[in-house]
Amino acid sequence: MVAEHLYIVLGKRLVDQQLTLEGRSRVDGLVKALQRHDIDHSVIALCGGLTLGQQISEAKAMYHYLQSELTRLNVSLLNNRILLEEHSTSTVENIENVALELQKNGDIDTQKILPVTFISNDYHLQRIFEIQQLMDEQGLLRVLKQRCEMMGITLAISPDLHDHLAVKYPYTHLAAELFLLADQLTTYRVYLEGVVAGSFLRDLTQVRAIPYQIAYEAILAINHKIADNPKWVFVRCLTDLLMQCINATKGALSVSEIQPYLILFDSNLTLLNRYLDPENPCVGRWWRQG
Missing domain, CATH: 1.20.120 (Four Helix Bundle (Hemerythrin (Met), subunit A))
Structure with missing residues (x-):
């Protein structure tokens, strides 16, 4: 399947090998989008490596939770494919590794622009886009585009937070x-x-x-x-x-x-x-x- 869109679910540290409420909320946001049929003919990348003291990667933990929620709610993946990115320690590495994997599997048409949508909590995405707007020289999105272009992959990442899936932070105390x-x-x-x-x-x-x-x-x-x-x-x-x-x-x-x-x-x-x-x-x- 050649991906028409790439969705990146950013990981959150595990506690005792388990997803936290914040981590689950990111996957919940993805599930709701799948329920609405907002995501189709896309690759969904679950990102997050193995952190100190944990025996399972953030990506694998998200995948297990996603599978259980899809089964519980009887939601289909439709024409989408799940990709686990388990080796990264930063968001830049997340995207680089995902792009490399897609390229290896022939899931990217290098003659076309690949739109990218991030899925994470609102404060997390807000910081990414705030930094990009104020200090493009240090911005994550610029680095991602440049590194992927070196691999022959052209990304389209909207600088508007509203074009991404920003999940409400689950705590209020x-x-x-x-x-x-x-x-x-x-x-x-x-x-x-x-x-x-x-x-x-x-x-x-x-x-x-x-x-x-x-x-x-x-x-x-x-x-x-x-x-x-x-x-x-x-x-x-x-x-x-x-x-x-x-x-x-x-x-x-x-x-x-x-x-x-x-x-x-x-x-x-x-x-x-x-x-x-x-x-x-x-x-x-x-x-x-x-």
């Missing part, structure tokens, strides 16, 4: 609100990575302006929500450190001056995200897990 706010800091991290990599040929003051505003407002919102509650003192320590990194990386600084702040910002943002993630059990030495 305070920790979830804090997690979503912390995720907004990703855009500033990508800015710092771009500076260190020498990606930007534009005026850095202009490039930094909106990522800075997003990060600044997100930290203010986090601090406002936790106030002086002693339960969240660890979070306040991290947001204070992240704000120091943000304030220290303005102006005309050299790569050697910015790099230490990128290291601090990246490692502590990862720590904050995992601490606030409602699906992270935070047991054992969780902060040292890959």
Whole structure:
């Protein structure tokens, strides 16, 4: 079957070999689209490799859940094919590996443009497209297109979030609100990575302006929500450190001056995200897990 469309379901970390509620919600979004017959003559790629401590890949776990839901709801795959991408550790690798597999199997007509639709949670896709819009030099979609073109595959990826399947984030409590706010800091991290990599040929003051505003407002919102509650003192320590990194990386600084702040910002943002993630059990030495 030559694919007329490629749907990419992005993976989420497993907990105890199982899909989490967030991971299941992404597959649920796919199932609903299949129920509506919105997907036809397409390849559906379930993406996600094997992470530390797990014995099953994210892609395989999604596949098992998808099969059970299709059976339970009596939903057909119609003229679609499922492809498991189990070896990637990033979204870029997801698409590269999927494209390679399709090419090997003859599932792509290299004379035609292949439309791509992402399926993930709303906050996840929003961040991907926000970064693409603000910093095309660091954007995921640009990299994907370039790498696939090197394989003779031309992708069409709409820059409009509404053209993709953005599934509502399933949590609404305070920790979830804090997690979503912390995720907004990703855009500033990508800015710092771009500076260190020498990606930007534009005026850095202009490039930094909106990522800075997003990060600044997100930290203010986090601090406002936790106030002086002693339960969240660890979070306040991290947001204070992240704000120091943000304030220290303005102006005309050299790569050697910015790099230490990128290291601090990246490692502590990862720590904050995992601490606030409602699906992270935070047991054992969780902060040292890959």
